Amino acid sequence: MLTGWPHRSRQQLSDPDRQGAPHLALEVTRILYYRARYYDAQVGRFLSEDPIRFRGRSANFYGYAMQDPVLLIDPSGERYCKYDNCFKIFQQAIKNFSRKNFDATANATPVLDPRSPALASFSQNFLVGGSNTTLISQSLPYGAGGITISGPQGTVILLGPNAYIHSNDPDATYLHELIHAYTHLDDDQVFNLFKPYGLRHLNPGSYDITLWIMSDCKNTVSSQ
DSSP states (O other): OOOOOOOOOTTEEEEEOTTOOEEEEETTTOEEEOSSSEEETTTTEESSOOTTGGGGSSSOTTOSGGGOTTTOOOTTSSOOOTTHHHHHHHHHHSTTOOHHHHHHHHHHSOEEOTTOGGGTTOBHHHHHOSSOOOBGGGOSOTTOSEEEEEETTEEEEEEOGGGGSTTSOHHHHHHHHHHHHHHOOOHHHHHHHHGGGTOOOOSSTTHHHHHHHHTTSSOOOOOO
């Protein structure tokens, strides 16, 4: 997903690009070191897979900044940086919030497509334990982009087709569900938690949480 700013070594020299970002390269080979991995400027690709793998929200482990390096950066090479203001809000609103623990939750929480034929015969209790026998294929509420299911054996995020429609942002839907996975709060509790920070319940369901995240947690705009 996101790969960090270059790190200087004695073998490297400054080579500012057209946007002013300091690309630091090996003098002969033109190999750029971006903290998390190396980039071959001549070939035009990274030499190794993104260390955060599927947590980068893509099956392409050789991508950069979700293919949007103009708007997105990642200083460490291992962190999601799209909604930075949201994480400032989380720090204020969520008791004992820790970005390290939030990232650990993201690492530990599988993201599945409920439409997958491989999941067709499985129920929620098979994945997370407990007594809920609702089939995974039937677990996503009508019109919802995602849902978080939890049980005594863990937590799973389901992202459906509505997470990818043109008016939505799958990354905002994913972050919405990560809030549930991290806090174990339901939708009503999330609305109450973030109400002092601009979140408003203007539309049916919980889509306003995703809209609020899409505004970088600054305000909710009604979709109706």
